[in-house]
Amino acid sequence: MKHNLDTVKQKLYDKDHKLTPQRRVILEVFTKSKEKHLSAEDVWGMVKKTYPEVGLATVYRTLDLFAELDVLHKMDFGDGRGRYEFCESEVHQHHHLICLNCGSVTEFEDDLLECLESEIEKKNHFKILNHELKFYGHCNKCH
Amino acid sequence: MKHNLDTVKQKLYDKDHKLTPQRRVILEVFTKSKEKHLSAEDVWGMVKKTYPEVGLATVYRTLDLFAELDVLHKMDFGDGRGRYEFCESEVHQHHHLICLNCGSVTEFEDDLLECLESEIEKKNHFKILNHELKFYGHCNKCH
DNA sequence: GTATCTGCAAACTCTTTGCAAAAAC
């Protein structure tokens, strides 16, 4: 699932939403930023560079909307603010190593959980839609 | 690691904290409540039944303190409020199935991750202190 | 032209903090 302007436009129109310059710029921020896990305030700061009059409320509303359309994925690293990144797939995200000292977030991929899921689903009568695995500890800079 | 009044008392005294009636009652709430994942407001509601004049700030401060002493473990289920439960072990907590419809939280145990950890530590130069695994989906009531 | 979207300010929720009085030891 690769998101470009056209696929997002389509998703918006499918649900009677419009493509506004604000939404376009917010989307651009995510394609261009090298930091992946952006908070609303982060996004706002970057959007204002090309669109200074944008409101923070618009950023929040847009991030919400994009999360609803499965364009962005909302995460929580326990620091009291939501973080957003592009949805990797329809189903599962990758996982995160979170440094308790400096707060840095590293990603890693793993398929081990997939095989666990069907077992857990059966045992608990629970339909799994997504999973989230986080390791907390100290990164190589903070040893 | 089983926490009773005496072990907690010891932990408090070890760090020059005092055992107050408020702290005693808050601890009791966790031993007596059948719902395990309590928010500060939850705890406050239950504490007030036996100690009506307690302040919410005291509850927050006590939960913080207990988390620092590894008596309680603070969690986050993505609903914008912190949740607390007894620490299961010095190292790792169990994991959670979170229903996206009704918000119910079920627990499950699994040791599969333990074997993953040393591999991840080596590959990423990351010292893992704790991990957190959550499955989001629909519980048996909400199918 | 009409429904959606925006910016602003105000409201809201959860949590933290400053302070003087109270309590633990």
Added chain:
DNA sequence: GTTTTTGCAAAGAGTTTGCAGATAC
């Protein structure tokens, strides 16, 4: 007696909402 702890009220952070004007199509 000293230090920690408490309750209160006020402040703080992050997020949401109501509304009138603006914009996409």
